[in-house]
Amino acid sequence: MARMKFICDAExxxxxxxxxTACKAExxxxxxxxxxxxxxxxxxxxxxKSISVACMHCSDAPCMAVCPxxxxxxxxxxxxxxxxxxxxxxxxCSYACPFGAPQFPSNGQFGLRGKMDKxxxxxxxxEANGSExxxxxxxxxxxxxxxxxxxxxxxxxxxxLGGDGDVVAEIFRTRVLNxxxxxxxxxxxxxxxxxxxxxxxxxxxxxK
Amino acid sequence: MxxxxxxxxxxAALALLLALVACGERRQTLDSSGKRVxxxxxxxxTRDPTFAATGWKAGDxxxxxxxxxxxxxxxxxxxx
Numbered sequence: 001m002a003r004m005k006f007i008c009d010a011e012x013x014x015x016x017x018x019x020x021t022a023c024k025a026e027x028x029x030x031x032x033x034x035x036x037x038x039x040x041x042x043x044x045x046x047x048x049k050s051i052s053v054a055c056m057h058c059s060d061a062p063c064m065a066v067c068p069x070x071x072x073x074x075x076x077x078x079x080x081x082x083x084x085x086x087x088x089x090x091x092x093c094s095y096a097c098p099f100g101a102p103q104f105p106s107n108g109q110f111g112l113r114g115k116m117d118k119x120x121x122x123x124x125x126x127e128a129n130g131s132e133x134x135x136x137x138x139x140x141x142x143x144x145x146x147x148x149x150x151x152x153x154x155x156x157x158x159x160x161l162g163g164d165g166d167v168v169a170e171i172f173r174t175r176v177l178n179x180x181x182x183x184x185x186x187x188x189x190x191x192x193x194x195x196x197x198x199x200x201x202x203x204x205x206x207x208k
Numbered sequence: 209m210x211x212x213x214x215x216x217x218x219x220a221a222l223a224l225l226l227a228l229v230a231c232g233e234r235r236q237t238l239d240s241s242g243k244r245v246x247x248x249x250x251x252x253x254t255r256d257p258t259f260a261a262t263g264w265k266a267g268d269x270x271x272x273x274x275x276x277x278x279x280x281x282x283x284x285x286x287x288x
Binding site: 141153167 | 276
């Protein structure tokens with residue numbers, strides 16, 4: 001099995017925040033903590049685009065690299081998780097993460113910054129799968145129930161895809177091809193541009 | 209004169225001893241953290257089986273992987 005990944009289709013996302021609600025409800029996420037959020041570019045203008053963002057479970061996660069107490073770990077399925085019993089709530093991971101995934105509960109009279117909380121890909125934490133302790137600290141462990149993250153499964157337009165990286169990539173590829181598009185949509189072309197057609201054709205096997 | 213030499217030798221020995229004390233300093237590298245080993249998602253667990261999806265058996269890794277792949281297809285509206 002490939003690594004577990006999320007991908008959000010900006011052509012389909014309608015900014016309904018169903019994924020955010022599903023995540024909060026499924027994992028009992030406290031007020032002020034948003035493991036997932038919807039970001040809209042050019043909001044209110046024609047052609048606005050929305051995308052649902054959470055922890056991307058990076059293959060080379062910067063949060064793991066900077067954590068001074070080494071509280072992060074990666075599961076066999078490539079899900080980046082952390083041990084809240086080890087976390088000291090320093091916030092380094094928050095600065096390192098390019099997606100703003102690490103969240104810190106700040107409830108309490110003195111504005112305390114608690115231990116870090118983030119998307120777990122609905123895979124819980126180091127406690128026994130499905131245990132009360134795991135549920136209290138990390139929320140629901142849907143992967144151990146043979147299910148996929150609630151946000152992706154709840155998405156009404158199926159804009160947010162989550163699961164086996166190979167499978168979600170294939171689903172997305174099928175969509176893009178059905179739209180009559182190619183690599184220019186969220187692919188190689190987006191990242192690196194289209195190949196430049198050189199006018200100089202090879203002459204006698206030598207390109208000028 | 210021999211007393212002076214003895215004193216100098218003693219001071220040198222003391223300086224050497226103090227210098228060697230540093231060699232006995234404990235390593236401060238982080239060999240291992242206190243984090244625990246997580247249970248694989250496909251392993252048998254204490255979860256309530258009423259919440260588990262049907263079609264796979266806990267403890268069977270390949271059945272779990274197959275279950276996840278099949279469930280993934282529910283997100284594929286070109287396959288429904």
